[in-house]
Amino acid sequence: MKINDYYQDAANLSLNGSLAALLPIILMTAANLSYLHNEAVFVLTVPFFLYSFICFQLYLFRKRQSITINRNLSSLKPVNGDQSLFSARHLLVLFHNAQSPQVLLYFPDGQLAGSIKRYRLKGLRKLKFSMLYVLYNSKNEAIACFGVKRKREITIEVYDKKRNCLGFLKKTRLNWLKSREELYDTKGTLIGFVEGSGTFMDEKIIDQYNQQVSRLRRGWMPVEWSPLFPEPNTPVLSFDANLSEQEKLLRMSFLINEFFIER
Structure with missing residues (x-):
């Protein structure tokens, strides 16, 4: 698409x-x-x-x-159809509010990079997760999943396509207006947190060294992308160039909270 x-x-x-x-x-x-x-x-x-x-x-x-x-x-000139979702520094994020809501990720050239859709849980999986979301690439192949657990805190566990756990995001409600989102590795070690604005979309992921490694913001889109993305407030997801595929996957977990849980 x-x-x-x-x-x-x-x-x-x-x-x-x-x-x-x-x-x-x-x-x-x-x-x-x-x-x-x-x-x-x-x-x-x-x-x-x-x-x-x-x-x-x-x-x-x-x-x-x-x-x-x-x-x-x-x-435009034809582009390489084998672009990887994880090779991109910037992705444009659009929420498709259809019968089955999904998040669509696009390269700046207008080609689909991937999508995140809710997976209907069956059998024993319902006992483990309250919700499950799957990340697909442009060929509609499942490449990761995000399992949501709702208790006093919201936990989003991240798994790669081989079902290896990469870590999790934990959201703790501090009061009815404020919450805290933290990223942990598989050993439960804190490796980052989400820093956001309460008035507009500008979410930053800060690592354990207090460095920004990812950002989701609205209203930043470069003018040269506007011929393909006419909405100037289209959210743009950016990654640090040094992040690995697994690190990007773990940090994408905050998209689940941003677009599916908080909406």
């Missing part, structure tokens, strides 16, 4: 919402004309009509964005 497909899907969702809002209008109008004969009933259709109109305008807007992005993609 290229970035233009994301906007096309968003357009289709808006169109479906517009059409769905027309159904109660049709039913109320038909019932009124056939049985009620009360002009006041038509007033009840106004909110549905307004919602349908707004959704349709949003559909047209997203559709135009998709067409423009597709045109811009076509003008």
Whole structure:
């Protein structure tokens, strides 16, 4: 899925919402004309009509964005289709709020880098985790998973594709406004923490040496990416160049809290 497909899907969702809002209008109008004969009933259709109109305008807007992005993609030189999710310094993060919500990760060239989706737990796995999320690469191959445990604290355990545990993120609620997120290795040693803003998206991961190794922020996107990503507030996930694949996976665990748990 290229970035233009994301906007096309968003357009289709808006169109479906517009059409769905027309159904109660049709039913109320038909019932009124056939049985009620009360002009006041038509007033009840106004909110549905307004919602349908707004959704349709949003559909047209997203559709135009998709067409423009597709045109811009076509003008670019072909890229290597074997790009690795872990080779990128920067990834653009989009939340796809469909029937099954997922986080989509894109390279700056508009190609899909990977996705994070919820896995429906079955059998004994329900006893171990309350929720499980799987990270897929651009070929839809599972390359990692994040198991969520909810008790007094929220723990997100990280596993690679060979099911080796890489460590975990622990979120502790300090009060109803403030919480603390810390990263631990498999031995339970503290190796970092998440430092964020309470007013806007700007999450930094600081390691045990007090160095920033990863960051998720909104409103930073370079202007040269705008032909493919028209929303200037698209979140950008950045990694330190020296992080290994396993280290990046462990630090990506805070995306689960940011997009699936806190939302």
